[in-house]
Amino acid sequence: MAKGRNAKKLVSAKDQSVDALFGTRSFILDYYQRDYVWEEPQVARLVSDLSRKFLDQWSEEHALRDVQSYDPYFLGPYIICTAEDKVALVDGQQRIITLLLLLIYLRRQAALMPKASNKAGQLSTLIMTEQFGRRVFRVDVEEYRRCFNALLNGDGFDVDEARPDVRRIWNAYQYIDVHFPAALRGDVLVLFIDWLLYRVSLVAMDAGDRDRAEEMFQSINDCGVRLSPMDHLKRFLLSDAGSDPRELEGTWTTMTSALEGVEHGAALAYLRTVFRARFPEVTQQSGPSLHDATHEWVRTHEGKLWPNRRNGDRARLLTGVLFPFHDFYARLLRARARMDPRLPAVRYNAFNGVVDQFDLTIAALRPGDEQTDKERKAGMVANFLDLFYVTQTLYDEPAEQKDIDDLVSKVLPAVRLTESPDELGRVLADHAADWPARLERIPELSYDTKRRFVHYILTRLTAWVEMGATNGEVDPTDRFLMRRSGDRDFEIEHLFTSTAAKYAHKVPDARYYKYLRNRIGALLLLDGRDNGSYGGALLEDKLTRYRKDTRLAGMLNPDFLKKGNVRLREFLRAERLLDLVTTYDPSTALEPFIEARGRFYYEIAKRIWSLSAFGVVMPAGVGSVTPGRRTHYGVTMKDLVRDGFLRAGDRLVGYRRDQAYFARICSNGNIETASGVATAPTKAMEYAVGAASNGWAFWQVERTRERLDAVRQRYLDSAGR
Known part of the structure; x- marks a missing residue:
């Protein structure tokens, strides 16, 4: 030493x-x-x-x-x-x-x-x-x-x-x-x-x-001498490349470099996406995890990927399956990070927390597809997932990544069999045929229960009007959704101030006033700087200033569509919405105004999230609900109260782990719990218990000891539905 x-x-x-x-x-x-x-x-x-x-x-x-x-x-x-x-x-x-x-x-x-x-x-x-x-x-x-x-x-x-x-x-x-x-x-x-x-x-x-x-x-x-999963996979796939693997190695390098240049880790994510899309049966079998040990998964399941493997099959997987779609996958990644006018719903899904959204698209693509066909297919899939997220969330049903994955696994086998965009459209439309009917919940949305979701819905509504008035010249959706450098967010604006006393002459009950002002019909999306400057002003005092904000805000002025805004007026007329525009003045009654505004938003939503707007073929019988494929019952608490199956003021009780939870039915069908007012039983259960499953099965009417799902069934039976 x-x-x-x-x-x-x-x-x-x-x-x-x-x-x-x-x-x-x-x-x-x-x-x-x-x-x-x-x-x-x-x-x-x-x-x-x-x-x-x-x-x-x-x-x-x-x-x-x-x-x-x-x-x-x-x-x-x-x-x-x-x-x-x-x-x-x-x-x-x-x-x-x-x-x-x-x-x-x-x-x-x-x-x-x-x-x-x-x-x-x-x-x-x-x-x-x-x-x-x-x-x-x-x-x-x-x-x-x-x-x-x-x-x-x-x-x-x-x-x-x-x-x-x-x-x-x-x-x-x-x-x-x-x-x-x-x-x-x-x-x-x-x-x-x-x-x-x-x-x-x-x-x-x-x-x-x-x-x-x-x-x-x-x-x-x-x-970096350690071999990464990509290194292991490369060595395995190129191991039967023949006497001169240099060309194949160049193919691999071109593919991985293009993907990694868009996003770190994208190359491995792409390979996993392709394996899930092309070999879904194999991904469900036991063995190494495709996500955690991709190269081991490929080695273990080689006999199932190539049942009668011949020399060169591994190399052909690279040249015939992996390489042809990598450039379009890179396009999808860019569309996820920044608005692509040809693929806007990819960006919407990213905003709504969908991490893995490309499996169905990769399953639908074919090596010979033209670029326009690839874009159509990708757009259909992205819109399909967006519609699922919106309609699930409206009904207080889960729309997390796990639920997206479950949906994809159900649809993927049929998608793999399609060739053209029209075939893909029919498969997706058939599966989603009943979903647009769920948009009927739009007027019931409330700021105090789903703020981020309400922000998203208002963004889409506001952007749709802006694009319609400019013939689609500018899409402001990304600007509405995301913060710009050095700027404030676009924010949700309450039309009516939080001080209930200012509108007590129209709505004496302060609690009910609070409920009304949080309804989506009483909300707008405005630039944060403008929104912050309004303070607690009355709506009639903000109308003039709204004129310079979004067109959806400007339309609250009685003269907004009469003086100028010709293209907007023509657009609304063409969409059959002109007669539904609701304006405001100091004499306007609040509750009917908010309800009418909510219905106006609903009609816009029907046009945004319609199957035809996605470019898909409407299946026969859309609108009818068949027992074998019904995704929801189409019955609301409001229906049950209106037709006398439930009483306003009835107390509900639910039991979980030997503890009782209580709620009360409001006159408009909402359910009031100790933690908030919900529009649906499942959401009311979440407010009361802190967790939710099927609220219809959880709650029972204390007066009759009848569960809400039984009441709902009586309603359906009485109407012959």
Whole structure:
């Protein structure tokens, strides 16, 4: 051994649960670490992977003690070192910061639930710790502290003035909120928190000192001698390329480079999409996971991918199946990130949290398709998924990624058999034939129960009117949905002020006034700067200023369509909407006005989300509901109250785990619970219990002891439906 030199310890490694990871000292970031760079796809994938792993094992009958036997989930390694008596993150920053944001999100959700208050306290100790008399976050970076504090406490934060990496951290939290499944809200949240803390693990690799850490960081991120899943898959597929594999290797490189140039990780995501689309039967069989071990999945199922395998089959998979569609997949990725006028619904689905939306499109494409045919097929599929999301959400039914996946698995076999866009359109239209009827719920939408969804609906309605008035010259949808750099969001504007006393002469009941002002018929979408300047002004005082906002806002003025706006007037007349335009003046009664405005929105929605608007062929008998394929009963609480099957004021009771929950039926068919007013039984159950399944089966009328689904069936039987 050289004189005066001590041998350094070997790099050590140990597994850690998430609880142990955040239960130690805080981490700092060293000078060579890159900024936080994760965007929505990476955050969404982490949330999706964790939630899927948990929900695949969870049952409503399970208690906390059952979670300890759930399968674990491995999040990979991270590297640390000791620098100036502090623990520095060398590699793994992206995952650990995102996990910290997830803990903050879970802590805020748990704090809203009395049954989860102890979990909120436990999470608080993992999110922050005390060092030398000051509270610090577990990732202790001065530039991130204000952002973390604002997220933890629900405070405001000036995102536009923040550094790009801080802005990405702020946005990552919002993406967690968007992609966090509804199925994990309510009582199940406590179980998920325990599973995350104790059954999700990482491996901590201790590099020792800073010099060794920097060396390891450079080796991992620059030299990269480890074979990735793509490397393994490439070697396997090119292994029977013949005597000269160079041409085939060039094909592989062209494909992967084009995809990675659009989005990091896109090449592997594309391969998985193709395998799911082309070999759905194989993906459902046991063995290695297509997502977690793609190359092992291909090797294991080779006999099913090529039942009578001949030399060259693996290479032909690359040249005949994978390569032909990669460029269009790259187009789809770009359309997901930025509005493509030929594929707008791809962007809509991304906004609504659909991470994986291209399986059906890839299943429908054929190598000989013209570009216009590819666009038509992709547009039909994207609109199909958008209509599913909208109509499911209107009826308080799940529309998470898992539900999208279930829908795709049902439709995919028929889609694979189609050749032309018209054939694809008939398959999709046949499956979705009854969905547009669900748009009847549009007038019942309320700001206080579905804010993000209401924002989306108002965006589509407002943009449709704008495009119609300009012959489609400009599509403002993306501007309405997404924040622009240095600007405020477009925001939901209440037509009527929150001060009920100002309209007491029209609606004396302050609670009912609050309910009315939150209905979608009393809402607009306006530029945030304008919206913020209106304050608590009366509607009659805002009408003149609305004229310079969107056309949907301007139409509230009685003279807006009489003086100018010729193209808008002609457009509305052509769409048979001109007579439905509702204007306002100081003498207008509020309730009829809001209801009429809601019906106007409904008529617009029918045109936006019609099957014919998607360019698909309407199947015979659309509008009739057959027992074998009915997707909903078409019966609302309002129908049952109106026709005397239920009474306004009737108390409802539901039992769950030996606890009784109560609600009351309003005169308009809504259901009032202790936590809010719902338009449907399932949503009322969610408000009352904190979780929801089938609200029609949950609630019964206390007076008659009859369940709501039985009342609904009596209504259907009486009408001969």
